[in-house]
Amino acid sequence: MQLKQAVDFAYQLFIENDVPSPRLNAELLLLFVLNRERAYLYAHPERELNEDEQSRYDEVIRERARGCPTQYITGHQEFWGLDLLVSPAVLIPRPETEHVVETVLELVKEYRFDGPGRLKLLDVGTGSGCIALALASELPHAEIHACDISDDALEMARTNAARLALAGKVLFRKSDLLAVYAGERFDFIMSNPPYVGEADADKVQKQVREFEPKIAVFSGREGMEIYRRLIPQAHTALRPGGWFVAEIGYSEEQKVRSLLAGWQDIQVTADLQGIPRVVAARKPQTIGSPVSAIPSGAREAL
Numbered sequence: 001m002q003l004k005q006a007v008d009f010a011y012q013l014f015i016e017n018d019v020p021s022p023r024l025n026a027e028l029l030l031l032f033v034l035n036r037e038r039a040y041l042y043a044h045p046e047r048e049l050n051e052d053e054q055s056r057y058d059e060v061i062r063e064r065a066r067g068c069p070t071q072y073i074t075g076h077q078e079f080w081g082l083d084l085l086v087s088p089a090v091l092i093p094r095p096e097t098e099h100v101v102e103t104v105l106e107l108v109k110e111y112r113f114d115g116p117g118r119l120k121l122l123d124v125g126t127g128s129g130c131i132a133l134a135l136a137s138e139l140p141h142a143e144i145h146a147c148d149i150s151d152d153a154l155e156m157a158r159t160n161a162a163r164l165a166l167a168g169k170v171l172f173r174k175s176d177l178l179a180v181y182a183g184e185r186f187d188f189i190m191s192n193p194p195y196v197g198e199a200d201a202d203k204v205q206k207q208v209r210e211f212e213p214k215i216a217v218f219s220g221r222e223g224m225e226i227y228r229r230l231i232p233q234a235h236t237a238l239r240p241g242g243w244f245v246a247e248i249g250y251s252e253e254q255k256v257r258s259l260l261a262g263w264q265d266i267q268v269t270a271d272l273q274g275i276p277r278v279v280a281a282r283k284p285q286t287i288g289s290p291v292s293a294i295p296s297g298a299r300e301a302l
């Protein structure tokens with residue numbers, strides 16, 4: 001079969017099986033099998049697949065047609081310009097989660113702190129490591145911690161850190177939310193926690209429901225269980241004036257705001273579809289404690 005015919009065949013199969021972006025997926029999977037860049041398909045549409053390529057392509061398009069995400073088949077997902085490895089042990093990083101990284105980078109510019117040492121950040125529920133690694137690539141002198149409750153996710157996050165030459169930049173630990181950080185204080189605590197309600201399981205895409213880790217997606221019946229535990233823990237672990245930055249689910253803004261009573265400077269950023277997606281809130285300064293600005297010259301050291 002020619003490359004063009006192979007793509008057309010997969011396209012039809014994907015249409016019949018409700019696979020989103022059917023042509024794009026058909027092309028990406030063929031390029032994965034051929035280990036080629038996109039331009040190759042357009043330059044050689046009539047090139048014949050050999051027997052081995054044909055049988056591998058048949059295998060991967062059938063996997064995709066039964067719902068397995070393309071990223072779990074190819075093993076890769078780009079995030080913040082970084083090539084991350086992914087497996088069914090971790091959530092596939094989403095483009096909207098880049099707003100968490102953007103928000104932290106924006107707030108860091110104006111952040112004032114009186115803590116000793118370096119700016120200290122913690123990513124809770126790191127999964128593939130995407131948020132922590134993106135921030136490590138941008139803030140080479142910050143002290144970045146990341147945790148997850150899943151051993152398999154932590155293994156993937158550590159592998160990604162090593163592949164990106166960021167292994168020494170992020171300290172990964174196993175933890176149920178902030179349990180292992182008792183007594184530690186942070187300037188920023190970020191999280192893209194699980195936030196889908198079990199009651200809404202039938203509303204999420206089949207590929208999420210059936211293929212992504214349940215512990216990464218669901219959070220109690222209403223989707224709020226992790227926020228309910230995480231927000232008070234973050235409040236304790238932040239330095240006065242420190243920021244909590246979290247991704248929120250569709251229609252969760254009001255419920256999350258109600259958990260942030262007593263926090264300051266609450267701001268919500270919408271994603272590219274206009275859906276409120278990232279909430280940031282500041283732990284109040286302790287009354288009477290003067291706050292010194294980051295000394296000039298130290299800013300580039302962040």
Ligand SMILES: C[S@@+](CC[C@H](N)C(=O)[O-])C[C@H]1O[C@@H](n2cnc3c(N)ncnc32)[C@H](O)[C@@H]1O
Nearest residue numbers: 093125126127148149150176177192193194216
């Ligand atoms: C929605 S995924 C986010 C993964 C990654 N940060 C991202 O944005 O793609 C949530 C992550 O939180 C982890 N998680 C779930 N419950 C947790 C808990 N109680 N403590 C720590 N991590 C938890 C899951 O294993 C999963 O990796």
